[in-house]
Amino acid sequence: MPAKTGKDYIEGLKKANNNIYIHGERVDDVTEHPAFKNVIKSMANLYDLQYEKPEKMLYTSPTTGDKVGMTFLQPRTVEDLIMRREAMQEWARTSGGMMGRSPDYLNAEVMAMGVNNSLFAEGDPRFAENARNYYEYARENDISLTHTLIHPQVNRAKMQHQQKDANVALHLVEERPDGIIVDGIRLLATQGGITDEILVFPSTVKKAGELDDPYSLAFAIPNNTPGLKFISRESFDYGKNEWDHPLGSRFEEGDAIVSFENVFVPWERVFVCGNSSVCNRTFKETNAVVHMAHQVLAKNIVKTEFVLGVALSMMDAIGIDGFQHVQEKGSEIMLTLETMKSHLYRAEHNAKLDKSGTMTPDFAALDAARNWYPRVYPRLTEIVRILGASGLMGIPTEADFNHAEIGPIIHRGLQGKNLEGRERVQLFRLAWDMTLSAFGSRQTHYEYYFFGDPIRMGMTYFDGYDKEPFKQYVESFLKKSSGVKASN
Numbered sequence: 001m002p003a004k005t006g007k008d009y010i011e012g013l014k015k016a017n018n019n020i021y022i023h024g025e026r027v028d029d030v031t032e033h034p035a036f037k038n039v040i041k042s043m044a045n046l047y048d049l050q051y052e053k054p055e056k057m058l059y060t061s062p063t064t065g066d067k068v069g070m071t072f073l074q075p076r077t078v079e080d081l082i083m084r085r086e087a088m089q090e091w092a093r094t095s096g097g098m099m100g101r102s103p104d105y106l107n108a109e110v111m112a113m114g115v116n117n118s119l120f121a122e123g124d125p126r127f128a129e130n131a132r133n134y135y136e137y138a139r140e141n142d143i144s145l146t147h148t149l150i151h152p153q154v155n156r157a158k159m160q161h162q163q164k165d166a167n168v169a170l171h172l173v174e175e176r177p178d179g180i181i182v183d184g185i186r187l188l189a190t191q192g193g194i195t196d197e198i199l200v201f202p203s204t205v206k207k208a209g210e211l212d213d214p215y216s217l218a219f220a221i222p223n224n225t226p227g228l229k230f231i232s233r234e235s236f237d238y239g240k241n242e243w244d245h246p247l248g249s250r251f252e253e254g255d256a257i258v259s260f261e262n263v264f265v266p267w268e269r270v271f272v273c274g275n276s277s278v279c280n281r282t283f284k285e286t287n288a289v290v291h292m293a294h295q296v297l298a299k300n301i302v303k304t305e306f307v308l309g310v311a312l313s314m315m316d317a318i319g320i321d322g323f324q325h326v327q328e329k330g331s332e333i334m335l336t337l338e339t340m341k342s343h344l345y346r347a348e349h350n351a352k353l354d355k356s357g358t359m360t361p362d363f364a365a366l367d368a369a370r371n372w373y374p375r376v377y378p379r380l381t382e383i384v385r386i387l388g389a390s391g392l393m394g395i396p397t398e399a400d401f402n403h404a405e406i407g408p409i410i411h412r413g414l415q416g417k418n419l420e421g422r423e424r425v426q427l428f429r430l431a432w433d434m435t436l437s438a439f440g441s442r443q444t445h446y447e448y449y450f451f452g453d454p455i456r457m458g459m460t461y462f463d464g465y466d467k468e469p470f471k472q473y474v475e476s477f478l479k480k481s482s483g484v485k486a487s488n
């Protein structure tokens with residue numbers, strides 16, 4: 001089948017009738033529900049964009065000859081990598097990078113695991129085959145995906161098998177001739193339920209020992225599989241119009257707790273079954289982490305451009321761009337953007353073919369970027385807040401501007417240096433939704449945590465960094481004498 005259109009995506013969700021709960025109720029039709037319909041429309045727009053810009057967003061499937069989504073491409077050259085990244089950025093631009101889970105994030109993951117599948121064969125030769133087949137299935141059917149990697153936060157000081165109620169977390173119940181039965185809870189599926197299928201994979205960061213084998217699983221199943229429930233958090237799309245909530249009204253992806261009640265997974269959908277050793281190595285040895293980090297960096301460059309655009313427009317709007325500390329803060333965002341672009345250049349131009357023949361970006365550059373951005377993004381939003389000051393609270397709604405009596409008062413009273421009151425408030429509402437609204441606060445939380453706990457990622461980064469050359473450099477510097485003697 002060729003790549004999806006927005007209509008295909010929406011019809012697929014209607015037909016699937018996934019088991020989603022929100023605000024204490026089961027959702028009848030997710031595509032019509034106020035908490036989900038707007039982000040579903042934004043997702044549909046992404047799929048439509050594939051046909052609006054086919055030269056950029058589609059390529060010819062190597063197996064069927066159909067036109068399939070570029071973000072599924074297995075890159076074989078640096079040009080392929082760049083082409084795939086440009087498609088990713090095309091999607092990111094539609095939301096200013098505010099949709100962390102546009103489909104390309106997980107498309108990159110299934111591609112990498114599908115082509116670098118030999119690790120899975122350690123558990124069973126079928127599992128490697130399953131990973132390859134799943135990549136082709138996802139690509140040929142343009143499957144939209146959510147994923148879940150984390151056990152519930154019961155007691156983080158203990159391993160999973162040591163928990164007081166060890167079976168709360170998703171675990172293997174039974175192996176049957178036709179598949180496995182799994183039961184328990186997983187966190188935290190962004191876009192849970194508004195996608196076609198769910199990937200269950202191990203954490204990218206947390207490692208498990210053999211006693212945690214029953215929790216060490218990887219598989220993919222349709223989101224309407226019997227026994228599967230998505231329990232969504234409260235929605236931050238408050239049903240306001242686009243003018244009032246320019247981001248939350250369109251890009252609120254939702255996050256869901258996932259409950260598996262004795263769910264059946266057929267063998268052909270299993271990649272890891274009760275094997276902590278394979279799980280611990282999955283993201284690294286399949287290079288999935290590399291291709292996902294490439295997508296994240298591409299998306300976050302667009303996001304930083306968007307934040308910079310908002311900050312600069314605010315400076316113009318209230319005439320603060322000449323102040324020294326304001327320029328300094330603008331430079332901080334610019335330096336972040338330029339640094340991220342340099343990481344991307346190095347990642348792409350130092351790329352090498354891996355053993356599967358996939359052109360794989362330089363992970364040193366991507367690893368630096370993915371460890372750095374969670375630390376810097378909160379600062380970017382802080383800058384927008386500092387620059388906006390009271391302007392981020394003096395933000396009447398569109399209805400206020402349309403009101404015959406108060407509209408003219410605020411239109412005049414809230415004028416800016418170069419904008420009328422209405423236009424200035426529209427800009428500041430965007431800044432507010434980016435940083436201070438429930439939607440904006442979640443963005444900051446998302447950027448900090450979505451790739452794993454930055455503290456433990458940082459510890460792994462430190463451990464893995466080749467430190468010897470630097471220590472040796474200092475040692476040889478201290479040993480080498482230039483013969484300078486004290487002169488007094």
Ligand SMILES: Cc1cc2nc3c(=O)[nH]c(=O)nc-3n(C[C@H](O)[C@H](O)[C@H](O)COP(=O)(O)OP(=O)(O)OC[C@H]3O[C@@H](n4cnc5c(N)ncnc54)[C@H](O)[C@@H]3O)c2cc1C
Binds near residue numbers: 446451
């Ligand atoms: C908005 C958002 C969206 C997300 N979307 C997804 C998704 O789609 N799919 C998915 O699978 N996951 C998702 N996640 C989850 C994300 O992967 C986790 O938040 C992340 O891996 C951290 O794990 P945790 O939340 O369990 O934190 P915890 O591990 O519980 O950590 C909580 C705190 O305790 C500290 N801590 C815990 N254990 C240790 C330790 N051993 N050593 C030192 N410090 C420790 C941490 O540093 C942290 O400060 C999302 C998270 C957020 C916030």
